[in-house]
Amino acid sequence: MNTGLRRSTGAYAGIPFWIYPIAAAGALLVMLPLAAMAARVNWANFVPLVTSQSSLDALGLSLRTSAVSTVLCIVLGVPLALVLARGSFPGQRLLRSFVLLPLVLPPVVGGIALLYTFGRQGLLGRSLEVLGIQIAFSTAAVVIAQTFVALPFLVVSLEGTLRTTGSRYEAVAATLGAKPATVLRRVTLPLVLPGLASGAVLSFARSLGEFGATLTFAGSLQGVTRTLPLEIYLQRETDADSAVALSLVLVAVAVTVVSVSHRGPRRPAAPPFGSRPVPGERTTAESAAGGDVR
């Protein structure tokens, strides 16, 4: 027996009642470990633990590198998403599979791959070494590792939005006389800004939590390459209190960033029944939701 429960707006939600307990279990799985960790924090020493020099260095490094990585993800990811969503060329599906690879690779494997590319003996590393550019053990290596693992998040998020939005507005803009660069700047990007923003937030969060690739590729040195996850990994060897306190800080930063920026999809694709603004008068939003009849 399905009784669809109502949402507080009075509109019919259509979810069978037994879905709710299962959803609650899923939520608990995520939230209980965090609560358990919070319960273990040595609150008396929390502030000194968290504001020690090594902790501050690690936090600052994490925030800086994640910000730079996110920018890189946007710069590289937007064109990539555009090409995957709107272009058509041979090997497109293959390209998409490769772009999504870092999502399923264990980060340590990613780090090894980056080492073989940018390391001193690596594919590009050798040439860079000749030019005097050394990437390993540098903050740049941290940024590269973070960008590598976080780029797919942005591309997937944005590509999905681009596909749903479709390219009809771009066609209209072109017939009005806008050249492709203008169309991109004034029509395409503003319309996918929400998808871009949520993709960027995901990338930032992923960069913040990046560990395996950084460890393997960049090394671990205070202030240079020891990001907050690496600092936590080290602290747990000797100072469990410090590790737990720093973990809580990491969680708090991530939660803050995600909740401030990621507001979820804006208005539903089709407005719920019973919420027409003016009887008999269709707004353009509803016409668009009704779809193209042709």
Place this chain on the structure above:
Amino acid sequence: MTFQLEAAVAARSFDVSLTVGPMETVAVMGPNGAGKSTLLAVIAGLLRPDTGMAHLDGRPLFDLGAGRSAWTAPHHRGTALLAQEPMLFPHLTALENVAFGPRSRGLSRSRARDAGRHWLRAVDAAELESRRPAELSGGQAQRVAVARALAADPGLLLLDEPMAALDIHAAPLLRRLLKRVLEGRRAIIITHDVLDALMLADRVVVLENGKISEAGATRDVLQRPKSRFAAGLAGLNLVAGTLTEHGIRTADGQDIAGLHDPQLDVPHPHIPLPEAATASAAGNGVQERSAAGNAGLLAPGRDGVAVFPPSAVSVFLTEAHGSPRNSFPVTITDLEPHGDQIRVRAGGLSADVTPAASADLGLAPGMKVFFVIKAGAVSVYPA
């Protein structure tokens, strides 16, 4: 300075030639899937035909075919497209939407906004300028979309069923606006509504299965339709066949008697032409109609059509005897109200009867009845 197009798209069985004069509005009509949207997409540059060429005011739009491949991108063509949905940019206000075309041409922001305000005034939407598209009703949004298309200063305006999504209050308002705005402009308008064709267009082109099946001045096409579709538009019955001495003979061998309607733009050696008739110049396709009446027999054997209104059709349950009449056995497919009459549909033919008569005869879908039409009510002319 004209617009000329020839294009073929094999995948859609599309093959069309079209010319539009400098201040002319052409209505394109046809059943769904006939290729009307394909036509506009090809003109606007959103679809690349397999072969063909087009030019607008001396500027080539494309020239494709064996050994030639010239192609102008949509933003250089000067063809603005207005669709069924207004497709206003949701993140811009109405004014910014209208100013989009001028800004894309390179005007400064303030001058573009001035142009935007000018065109919003022209469509009676000046007070909407700072609203977002989501805050506009369907009719308001379409008006803003018209302003936006005009502000782009197009050499050819393309309208794709602009009234289709509007309710019965908003549609006439937009129609009047378009009539005002299309004065002196070159435009192609796709429509399903005969009223649009009559009010807005100088010429009608009927597109069926990707090819033009009929073209001519609006009144002529509607009064003397030569295709089933046009006849349907005009609310007339049409039966095709070959011309005979007294009317036409259908492919099944049925003879239909009717009044021959002389055609004046194709002079025939045996027809004495009344002095008042004038032959027209080709191209603009404006025809003059002579007085109806028998001006003589037309050569038998040519393709012809017999056209008659539903109101001239009588419905009988049995075959009628007596004076020679046109009598068709038909099977009723459905009945529908039509004004204060009942329209009896039987396949492609319709007859109007009074509700009382329909009840008397006990008409119902599936019944076999006879449609009978007086010869005097049937117009016969070459196809």
Place this chain on the structure above:
Amino acid sequence: MKAARALLPALLAPVMVAAGLSGCAPASPGAAASDGTSRASGTLTVFAAASLKGTFTRLAGEFERRHPGATVMLNFAGSSDLATQISQGAPADVFASADTRTMGRVSDAGLLRGQATGFASNVLEIAVPPDNPASVSSFGDLSRQGMKVVVCASQVPCGAAAETAEREAGVALTPVSEESSVADVLGKVVSGEADAGLVYATDVKSAGGKVRGIPFPQARKAVVTYPIAAIAESRQQELADAFIALVTSNEGQQTLQDAGFGAPPSASAGPEGSSGQ
């Protein structure tokens, strides 16, 4: 890697119960025979530091041969992680750690049965790529300008030893990376990223031809002691004692020394050693 360590206790528990139920029936506290074999049986869980992997695997095999009814389950990980797992209730019978401080944590928590015994020692050695591109020959060379040196972080035993070595040598190193595990240090030398790294002698030996080892005198001042102990809550006390006996026996010591470990310090019990705390 990390997840596997955490998962192992959860996976071990039901296995342990099943093995215990199946293997415990004929358990008689039989006297040990003179050659060390006995009829004691069951599953013995040994938590051992990662650097003991090769040696303890061999010793476990020997143990199983001598005690036919016994199975040894080995859990190798960083000493600190193992200590955390034990204090969270992981079912270990024997704990062999790579430093005395970690063992001290478990001992202070009252989880040991009796005292820990030192059974091996390890010294640092400089590891360089086989071709020694930076021409390192002594500890002092490590502080050369532009040298890419990788060491362990001071929070881990080999890093504490490295600090002691620095002090003894009077040399201040500026490493490009301070890793959390000696395996990562070795990895950076093997891959050629680092010019030199400070690892254990046993690591150099087990890496074979992939690195070249350069011993240095100051290493002897920073010896790391490896203690082993039985866990109080263990249900395999007899087997645990037998295993520890094997490790500390001549045979066990020979196996360890073959791998490059040094002899344990002569004093018997408690957290000690000259490694920096």
